Amino acid sequence: MMNSVITILRNQVIELKFNPNSSFFRFMGTLASFAVLNWVFLLTCLPIVTIGAALTAMQATQQRYLRIESTKLTRTYWHHFTKNFKQATGTWLILLALAAVFGFNIAFWRGNPNFWATPVLVVMIVAAVVLGLIAELVLPLLGLFQNTVRQTFKNAALMIIPNFFRVLLLVAIDGAAFIIFYLTNIGRAMSLIFGFAFWQYIKAFAYRRILAKYTDEI
Numbered sequence: 001m002m003n004s005v006i007t008i009l010r011n012q013v014i015e016l017k018f019n020p021n022s023s024f025f026r027f028m029g030t031l032a033s034f035a036v037l038n039w040v041f042l043l044t045c046l047p048i049v050t051i052g053a054a055l056t057a058m059q060a061t062q063q064r065y066l067r068i069e070s071t072k073l074t075r076t077y078w079h080h081f082t083k084n085f086k087q088a089t090g091t092w093l094i095l096l097a098l099a100a101v102f103g104f105n106i107a108f109w110r111g112n113p114n115f116w117a118t119p120v121l122v123v124m125i126v127a128a129v130v131l132g133l134i135a136e137l138v139l140p141l142l143g144l145f146q147n148t149v150r151q152t153f154k155n156a157a158l159m160i161i162p163n164f165f166r167v168l169l170l171v172a173i174d175g176a177a178f179i180i181f182y183l184t185n186i187g188r189a190m191s192l193i194f195g196f197a198f199w200q201y202i203k204a205f206a207y208r209r210i211l212a213k214y215t216d217e218i
Helices: 002-018 023-045 051-067 073-083 085-109 117-144 149-160 164-183 185-211
Strands: none
Touching: 023 051, 023 073, 023 185, 051 073, 051 085, 051 117, 051 185, 073 085, 085 117, 085 149, 117 149, 117 164, 117 185, 149 164, 164 185
């Protein structure tokens, strides 16, 4: 009896060690693919102005991976990065410019003794919050739908109310990622290995629930 058990365990270990189709090797292969995708993402983010194109390509890649696990992650990423580069970069610069305007006004009107300071400050804060919610949706939409930048911003704004709690979930995921990846040593190490790709992979599930209402391709 004991010899039979030992034989079975030995055979399983041999299969795990040498069978490239085993669950262990498949997992390690997926982990390696995510690591390479993560490094390519970081590389394409370095110019700063290309962050929008990088985020667009990353989310489009993750959405395809959720549909087709055999997706070549890096190849798919480069395809979407080059395809959406112009629109995504323009969208990213618009987001940065609006964020700068709202941030400057919030800093200027905060504590200002002028009578109009408080109402203007409230408007600027609300506008900044709305911009943040739109930013959660606008770049993924660019990667998945063919529209003008203007129409994509409009679509993102219209999608906020019907999907309000799911959009808040996206914000919460970003907040958790910031705490884990930037404020802890293990998080910083993970971010260099596969953390950013994994962060976008988690967000892809929330995006999938949102976008499924608007297309059958999700």
